[in-house]
Amino acid sequence: MTPSAMYPALQAFRAVGRRALGRCASSRAFLRGLLLLPLLPLLAGCNLTVMFPAGDVAVQQRNLVLASTGLMLLIILPVIALTLLFAWRYRASNTQARHDPDWDHSTGLEVVIWTAPLMIIIALGALTWISTHTLDPFRPLSRLEPGKPVPAQTKPLEVQVVALDWKWLFFLPEYGVASVNELAAPVNRPIAFKLTSASVMNSFYIPALAGMIYAMPGMETKLHAVINKPGAYQGLASHYSGSGFSRMTFKFHGLDGDGFDQWVAKLKSEGKELSREAYLELERPSENVPVIHYASYADGLFGSILGMCAVPGKMCMHEMMAIDAKGGAGKDSRENAARLQYDNRHTERGDEAPGATGPASHHAPRSDKPADSQDHGPHGKGQNSPAPNQLNN
Known part of the structure; x- marks a missing residue:
């Protein structure tokens, strides 16, 4: 066979080869797609x-x-x-596209x-x-749902919230009960949150209920919301606050009228008393704290936390503001200095401050401590996970 006669056959062979390679590539792409299918159920976690x-x-x-x-x-x-x-229209291979290098303005296009x-x-x-x-989170609700205004004389459920290291403390003054890392509210009843922090700034967030709101020490922020559907919803801290931040979560329960009454009755029957001493122990940094119920709590405890004077001997914020409003205490201010020191209370009691390095807390980081000395909290040892080694020169 002459070369000129072989050329068409070679061309046909190449065409067949290209089609075969294309089919192989398509098959490989199809197989890769099949291999990804088992990963789709993982999206259920979204x-x-x-x-x-x-x-x-x-x-x-x-x-x-x-x-x-x-x-x-x-x-x-x-x-x-x-x-x-x-x-695509003005690609190099499109010779039919209009080329107008002198065009510079179009009023209609502008x-x-x-x-x-x-x-x-x-x-x-x-x-x-x-x-x-x-x-506005400080604004009381005007409606419960679209087309359903808040009935006249409706009293919101007041919830006082305290961000601790690393747990949430809730007071329900209307019922005289409190809880840690659990909260419930009646369906279709306005909720008035009052929030503060006993430590660093944090952020309170229940995605199913309302947007996040900051909780800051020595200040009170507010949030008004309502839950319309019964269920259990996730609450969390959405602002980084130290090593226990990722486990600073809680459950929020939306309950009907009878269900909420039963929840309050459960706290009253099974809970214990949150005295001032018990609060000071609860306040110590601890991680992964289970739900705790309190049948009662000390009078004025939330106000003391808000005023940064829950620790005995400390001066409350309103006392300091009253002194300032009168022009200061003059020479007596020196005596008030120790009563206003607040941030070093953990160090004074031997607790490591949240996220503190060795030099900052005047003792070795938790990662360098024995395993049996890594926890300070109301539930025994083993709650604080070791922090990574930190080097300060």
Whole structure:
């Protein structure tokens, strides 16, 4: 066979080979896809609570996110689509595309380019202004659900919240009970949270109920919310506060009227008393603390925590503010200095401050301590996980 006669056969053989290689590549891609299928069940662990909340405040916040995203997509999607269209339309191989190097202005195009974003920014600004006032966490609720205003004479459930290291303490003054790392509220009854911290700044967050709100020592912040669906929901600390931060979680229960009454009765029958001494022991840093119920608590305990004077001998914030309002204590201020020292209380009692290094706390880091001396808390040893070695030169 002559070379000229063999050429068509070689071309046909190459074409068959290319098709075979293409089929092999497609088969490999298909097999890779099949191998990824067993990983799909892992997506079941994804939690979309923020998009499917159970409280009206959280629903309004979800709607704000969706509306804002939709308005921004009005610009983002056309820009992406036109970018791809222009890249394809004016590719080098397209000789039919019009080339106009002297073009520099179009009034109509300028109007479109500037008017559309301007209108979207105006809409976003109006939406933000309205929602900022409507969803102000300090503002009492005006409705329980869409079209269902709060009935007249309805008394909100007051919940006093204290962020500790590393647990949450809840007081229900209406019922005289308290709990650690567990909270319940009746369905469709407004909740008025009052929050503070006994240690560093933290952030209180129940995604199904409402947005997060900061809790700060010596200050009281507020949050108004309502739970509309019965269930058990996750609460957490959303602001880093030391080594026990990741385990600073709690359960929030939305209960019907009878269920909430039974929960309160359970606390009264099974709980113990939270005295001032018991609180000072509870306040010591501890991790992974189980649920604790208290049938009663010392009078004025939340106010003392808020005033940073739960420790005996400390001056309360309102006392200091009253002295300042009168122009100061003059020479007597020197005597008040020790009563105002607060941040070193853990070190004075032999506890390591949250996240402190050896030089800062004047003793070795926890990672260098024996295993039997790594915990300070109300439930015995073994709650504080060892911290990594920290080097300060």
